[in-house]
Amino acid sequence: MIRGISSGFYTATRALQTSQWATHIYLQNIANANDPNYTRRTLENRMDPFGRLPQVVRYRDLFVDDQYRRAQASAGRASTRADILARVEDIFGDPIEGGLGKAIEKFFDAFKAVSEDPADEVLRIEAIEAGRRFVQHIHEAMTQLTQIRSQVNERITGAVTQINAYLENLRNLNSRIAAMVGSTDMAADLMDQRDKVLDELARLTGARPVYLDDGTVRLMIGSMPAVDGTALNLLEVVQGVNGPQVKWQGIDVPAYSGDGLLPALLQMRDGDLQDVITTIDNLAKEVARHVNELHRQGYDLDGNPGGDFFLIQDQVPGGIYVHPDITPRKIAAASSTPVLESDGSNADKIYQLSYGLEPITGTNPPVPDTSTSPMSIYRNLVGLIGSRGKAAIEDNEIAEAHIQVSQEQRSSKWGVSADEELALMTAEQKAYAAVARVLNVMDEMLETLINAVS
Amino acid sequence: MRVTNWMLLNTAVRELDDLRAQYAKAQKKVYGRSLERPSDDPQRVVEAIDLTAMKVKLERAQRAATDAKEWLSIVETSLTAMAEDLQAAQETMIQFGSPANQEPSARENLALQIEGLRDAILREMNAQHRGRYLFAGWATNQLPFVDDGAGGVTYQGSSHKIEREIAPGYKVTINVPGDQLPDGIIATLTEAAAEIRAGNVSRVTGELLGKVKDAADVLLARRSEVGLAYQQVEQFEGYSRDGLITVEERLGEISGGDIADAVMQMTQAQQAYQVALSAFAMALPKTLMDYMFR
Numbered sequence: 001m002i003r004g005i006s007s008g009f010y011t012a013t014r015a016l017q018t019s020q021w022a023t024h025i026y027l028q029n030i031a032n033a034n035d036p037n038y039t040r041r042t043l044e045n046r047m048d049p050f051g052r053l054p055q056v057v058r059y060r061d062l063f064v065d066d067q068y069r070r071a072q073a074s075a076g077r078a079s080t081r082a083d084i085l086a087r088v089e090d091i092f093g094d095p096i097e098g099g100l101g102k103a104i105e106k107f108f109d110a111f112k113a114v115s116e117d118p119a120d121e122v123l124r125i126e127a128i129e130a131g132r133r134f135v136q137h138i139h140e141a142m143t144q145l146t147q148i149r150s151q152v153n154e155r156i157t158g159a160v161t162q163i164n165a166y167l168e169n170l171r172n173l174n175s176r177i178a179a180m181v182g183s184t185d186m187a188a189d190l191m192d193q194r195d196k197v198l199d200e201l202a203r204l205t206g207a208r209p210v211y212l213d214d215g216t217v218r219l220m221i222g223s224m225p226a227v228d229g230t231a232l233n234l235l236e237v238v239q240g241v242n243g244p245q246v247k248w249q250g251i252d253v254p255a256y257s258g259d260g261l262l263p264a265l266l267q268m269r270d271g272d273l274q275d276v277i278t279t280i281d282n283l284a285k286e287v288a289r290h291v292n293e294l295h296r297q298g299y300d301l302d303g304n305p306g307g308d309f310f311l312i313q314d315q316v317p318g319g320i321y322v323h324p325d326i327t328p329r330k331i332a333a334a335s336s337t338p339v340l341e342s343d344g345s346n347a348d349k350i351y352q353l354s355y356g357l358e359p360i361t362g363t364n365p366p367v368p369d370t371s372t373s374p375m376s377i378y379r380n381l382v383g384l385i386g387s388r389g390k391a392a393i394e395d396n397e398i399a400e401a402h403i404q405v406s407q408e409q410r411s412s413k414w415g416v417s418a419d420e421e422l423a424l425m426t427a428e429q430k431a432y433a434a435v436a437r438v439l440n441v442m443d444e445m446l447e448t449l450i451n452a453v454s
Numbered sequence: 455m456r457v458t459n460w461m462l463l464n465t466a467v468r469e470l471d472d473l474r475a476q477y478a479k480a481q482k483k484v485y486g487r488s489l490e491r492p493s494d495d496p497q498r499v500v501e502a503i504d505l506t507a508m509k510v511k512l513e514r515a516q517r518a519a520t521d522a523k524e525w526l527s528i529v530e531t532s533l534t535a536m537a538e539d540l541q542a543a544q545e546t547m548i549q550f551g552s553p554a555n556q557e558p559s560a561r562e563n564l565a566l567q568i569e570g571l572r573d574a575i576l577r578e579m580n581a582q583h584r585g586r587y588l589f590a591g592w593a594t595n596q597l598p599f600v601d602d603g604a605g606g607v608t609y610q611g612s613s614h615k616i617e618r619e620i621a622p623g624y625k626v627t628i629n630v631p632g633d634q635l636p637d638g639i640i641a642t643l644t645e646a647a648a649e650i651r652a653g654n655v656s657r658v659t660g661e662l663l664g665k666v667k668d669a670a671d672v673l674l675a676r677r678s679e680v681g682l683a684y685q686q687v688e689q690f691e692g693y694s695r696d697g698l699i700t701v702e703e704r705l706g707e708i709s710g711g712d713i714a715d716a717v718m719q720m721t722q723a724q725q726a727y728q729v730a731l732s733a734f735a736m737a738l739p740k741t742l743m744d745y746m747f748r
Contacts, residue, residue, distance in 0.1 A: 033459045089491045101503050105510040112514055116521065116618060119595070340592035342616055355623065375507045383500040386492025393493055404468060408461055415458035419742040426746075 005446060011047075012439045018046045018054055019432040025056065026425045033416040036407065037196045040414045041188055058188050059414040062211070065195070068406035069202035075399035076203040076261035081392040084268045087148050088276055089389050091141045092382055100280075101382070103137040104287070104374045106130050108354035114333050115344035115351055119301075124328035127347075131309065131322045138284040142318030145277050152269045153243040159262045160246055163204050164234045167219070170197050171232045174216040178229070187215070206259025222257035224248060242270050272388060276381065281317045283377050288312050288320040290357045291350055298332030298346030303339045306332025306346070459741070466734040473727040480720035488716075489709050498708050505701050505708070511622045512698045518618040519691035525616070525628040526684045529588055532578045533630070533677045539578070540670045543571045543643060544663065550650050551659040565647040572643035576607065579635060591631040592616065598632040599640070605648075606641030609633050620690040626683050630676050636669035 022043045032038035039058040046054045093099035110130035113123045173194040180187045194217070201207040201219065205226075209217040212229065219227040226233050235256065237244040246256045246266065257263070288310035298306040309326060313319030333347035334340065354375065356368025370376055482488055492499045546567050549555055555564060579589055579599045586594035591612030598611035609632045616629040642665045649658045 034463070036460055036464075085493070086491070089493055092492060094490065102506065102510075105507050109510055109514055112619070116518065340612055340614065341595040342586070342592040343614065375503070379500050379503045379507075382492045382503060383496050386494075386496030386499050389491070389493030390496055404464075407464065411458045411461045411464070412456045415456075415460050417456060417458045420456070422742045422746060 005442065005449075008442050009439070012435050012442065014047070015435045016432060016439075018043065019428050019435065021054065022046075023425055023428045023432075026421045026428065029416045030418050030421045033418050033421075036411065036415070037192055037199075038416065039188065039192050039195070040416050056188050058191060060191075060195070061410075061413045064406065064409050064413055065198075066208070068403070068410055069199060069208070071399060071402040071406045072199060072203040073206035073259040075396065075403050076206070077259060077264040078392060078395035078399045080261050080264035081268060081272075082389070082396040084148065084152060084265075085272065085385065085389040085392050088145070088273065088385055091144045091276075092385070100134075100137040100141060101375060101378050103130075103134045104378060105354070107134040108351050108374075111347045112351040114331060115346075115348035117342075118333035118344035118347060119341045121328045124301075124331045124333075127331055128322060128326060128328060131326075134287075135284075135310075135320055135322055138280065138318045138320060141280050142277070145273065145280070146317070149243065149269060149273055149277070152265055152273065156244050156246065156262065156265050156269070157237050159204055159265065160235045160237050160244075163201065163262065166197050166201050166204070167226050167232060167234060170194060170201070170217070170219060170227045171230055173197065174227065175230045177215045202260065204261045206263070223254045224251075224256075242274065272385075276385065277317055279377070279381050283374060283381075284318050284320045285312055285314070286357055286377075287353070287374050290353050294346060294350050294353070295332050297335070298349075299334045299337045299339050300332050301329040301334075301339065303337045304330075305337075306330070462737070466737075469730055470727070470734065473723065473730050477720065477723040477727050480716065480723045483716040484713065484720050502705060502708050505705050508622075509698065509701045509705070512694050512701060515619060515621050515694045516691065516698065519620045519687050519694060522618040522620055522626060522628045522687045523684065523691070525583065525588075525618075526680055526687065528581075528583045529628070529630055530677060530680045530684065532581045532588055533673055533680060536575050536578045536635075537670060537673045537677065539571045539575045540639065540666060540673060543568055543575075543646070544666050544670065546571070547646060547650075547658050547663045547666065551655055556653060556655075561650050561653060565650040568643055568647040568650060572640055572647070575643070576640055579607075579632065579637065579640075587611065589630055589632040589635055591629070591633075599637060602641075604641070605644030607637055609637055618687075620687050621694060624690065626686055626690075628683065630680065634676060636672040639666065639669040642666060642669070 025041050025043060029038075029040050039060050041056050041058055043054045044057045045052065048054070092101075107127075107130040110123070110127040114120075114127050117123055173190055177187055177190050177194065180190065198207070198209050198217070198219070201221075205221045207219050207221045207226065209219050211217055214229070216229040217227070218225050218229065224233060225231075233251070234249045235246055236249045238247055239245070246262065248254075248256060289312065292308045292310055292312070295306045295309040300306055307325060307330065308323050309331070311321045311323045313321075331347070333345075334343035335345040335349070336343065352368065354373060356370050356373045356376075358369050358372040359366030360369045479488075482490070489495060489499055489502060546564055550561070550564050555561065576599060580597055581588045587596065587598050589611065590596055590598035592614040593611045594616075596610055598609060599607040600610055602608045611632045613631045613633045615627040615631060617625040618628050619625050642662055646658055646662045646666070649662065
C-alpha cells in the first residue's frame with residue numbers, strides 16, 4: 001500500500017498528541033506518588049490501526065487486591081479484639097502492686113487480724129474498711145466494664161452507619177462507572193475511589209467484591225449481596241439482649257454474618273466482655289454469700305447473733321455493699337455465746353475462706369478446695385484475659401505485618417516511582433522531539449516536491 | 455521488584471516505629487515496669503499474683519509468729535515462776551520434816567513461807583499480759599482463779615486454746631487454759647500451811663508433798679509444751695522469713711529483672727534508633743530529580 005504524504009502528517013500529529021497525553025499521565029502519576037490509594041496509569045493502544053483513541057489503563061492486580069482485603073478483614077477483627085481486651089485489662093490495674101487481687105487478700109487478712117485480737121475495735125474498723133475497699137474495687141471494675149460495653153455498643157451502631165454510607169457510595173460509584181465506559185481517564189479516578197471504598201468495607205465487614213462485565217462490582221458480605229451493580233441492601237440495628245444487634249434491612253434470612261471489625265465487636269461484647277462481667281459478678285457475690293453465711297453463724301461483741309456483713313443485690317452486676325448496719329462492734333468474730341473476749345474463731349472461719357470458698361467433697365474435717373479460693377478465681381481470670389489479650393495482640397501484629405506485605409505488593413505493582421515516571425517522561429520528551437524532527441523532514445520533503453512542481 | 459517512593463517512606467516509618475517500640479519496652483524494663491498489663495506476659499503475671507498473695511500470707515504469718523513468741527515467752531515465764539515457787543514449797547515442806555523445825559515459832563515461819571509461795575503461785579496463775587489474763591482460755595478479760603472460800607480456788611475461765619497461724623494453714627497454741635494448770639495446788643498449799651502449824655509432819659511430808667510433786671510434774675509438762683511451741687514458732691518464723699525473701703526476690707525478677715541487662719538493652723535500642731534515623735535521613739530525599747534538573 002502506498003501512503004500519501006498527508007497520512008504521514010496525520011500519523012505524526014497523532015504521535016505528538018499521544019506523547020503529550022502520556023506526559024500528562026506521567027505527571028499525574030508523579031503528583032499522586034505519595035497517595036497509597038492511587039493506581040498508577042499508562043496509555044495503551046497508542047497507535048491503533050483503526051484510528052481509535054489510546055486508552056488509559058490502571059496497573060491493578062485483582063489477586064493482590066484480594067490478598068490485601070483478606071488481610072484488612074483479619075486486621076479489623078484482630079485490632080478490635082486487641083483494643084477491647086487492652087481496655088478490659090485496665091480494670092485489673094497494676095497486676096503486681098495493686099488492684100482487685102490485693103483488695104481480696106487484704107479483706108481476708110483483716111478478718112485474720114480480728115480473729116487474733118477480736119476485742120480490738122481498731123482491727124474491727126480496719127476489717128470494715130477492707131470490706132469497703134474490696135467492694136469499691138468490684139464497683140470500679142464493673143463500672144469500667146459497663147462503660148466498655150456501652151462504648152462497644154456505640155461503636156456497633158457507628159460501624160453500621162459507616163458501612164451503610166460506604167455501601168451507598170459503592171452503589172453510586174458503580175452506576176457512574178457503568179455510565180462512563182469510554183471516558184477511561186475519569187473512570188480510572190472513580191475506580192480508585194471504589195477500590196478505596198472496597199478496602200474500607202473489607203476492614204469493617206470482610207466484604208468480597210465480584211467484578212462484573214459492565215464494569216460494576218457485586219459486593220458479598222457473608223452470603224448476602226450487599227451491593228449488586230446498582231441494587232443495594234443496607235444493614236440496620238435492632239435492640240437485642242446485650243444491646244444492639246445487626247440485621248439486613250427488611251430481610252430476616254440470611255442473618256448478618258461476616259468478618260472484620262463489626263463481627264469482632266459483636267463477638268467481643270457477647271463473648272469475652274460478658275464472660276469477664278459474669279466472672280467478676282460471681283466472684284463478688286460468692287465471696288459475699290459465703291462471708292454472710294459464716295457471719296450469721298457468729299456473735300458480735302455484745303453477744304448478739306451476727307447479721308449480714310454484705311448487702312447483696314442479685315439483679316445488679318457487682319451489686320455488693322458493706323451492709324449499712326455493720327459497725328465495728330457488730331462484726332461477729334465469736335462462735336459462741338456468751339462471747340469470750342479472745343474468741344475470734346468465727347472471724348478465723350471467714351479468713352479460712354481465702355483458702356477456698358467450698359470444701360473438697362467428702363472431706364471430714366472439711367479441706368478447702370483451693371480451686372474455689374477467691375484469689376484462685378481472680379488469678380485465673382487475669383491469666384485468661386492476659387492470654388487472650390496477648391493472643392489478640394499477636395494476631396494483630398501478624399495481620400498488620402500481612403497488611404504491610406500486601407501494601408508493599410500493591411505499591412510495587414501499581415504504586416508510583418518518581419524515578420520511573422521521570423525516565424518515562426524523558427523518553428516521551430525524546431519521542432516528541434523525534435516526531436517533531438520527522439515533521440520537519442516531511443515539511444522539507446513537501447517543500448522539495450512543491451518547488452520541483454513549480 | 456519495583457520499589458516505589460511510598461515503599462521507601464513506609465519502610466522508614468514502620469522501621470522507626472518498631473525501633474521506638476523496642477526502646478520504650480527496654481526503658482520500661484529499666485524502671486522495673488516490664489509487667490504493667492496481664493498481656494505483657496500472662497504466665498509471669500499470674501505467677502506474680504500468686505507470689506503477692508503468698509507474700510501477704512507470709513507477712514501475716516510473721517506478725518502472728520512475733521505475737522505468738524511474745525505470748526509464749528510470757529506464759530513460759532509465769533510457768534517457770536510457778537515451778538520455782540513449787541520447788542521452794544517442796545523444799546520448805548521437806549525442811550519441816552527436820553526435828554530442828556518443830557518449834558512453834560519455826561513452824562509458824564514455815565507455814566507463812568508456804569502461804570507466801572501459795573499466794574505467789576496464785577498471782578502467776580492470774581497473771582496478765584497487755585491487760586489480758588494468760589491462763590483464762592478465751593475469757594481473757596475475766597479473773598480466771600478466784601478464792602473458793604475453803605482455801606482453794608475455782609477456775610472461771612474457758613478451756614479454749616488461743617491459736618496463731620504461724621505459717622499458711624499451720625496453727626500453734628499460744629496459751630495454757632487454766633483448767634490444764636494444777637489449780638488444786640492452792641488448796642494443797644493452804645492445807646500444808648495448816649498442817650505445819652498443827653505439827654503434822656507425816657501428812658505434810660507424805661501425802662501433801664506427793665501432791666506438790668505431782669503438781670510440779672504437771673507444770674513441767676505444760677512448760678515443755680510451751681517450750682516446744684516456742685521452738686516451732688521460731689522454726690516457722692525462720693521459714694516465713696526465708697520464704698518472704700524468696701518471694702520478694704522472685705517478684706523483683708518477674709517485674710524488673712536484671713537491671714544491668716535492662717540498661718544494656720535500652721542503650722542498644724537507643725543506638726539502633728539513632729542509626730536508623732541517620733540512615734533514613736540520608737536515603738529518603740534522593741530521587742532522579744536530584745540528578746536530572748540541576
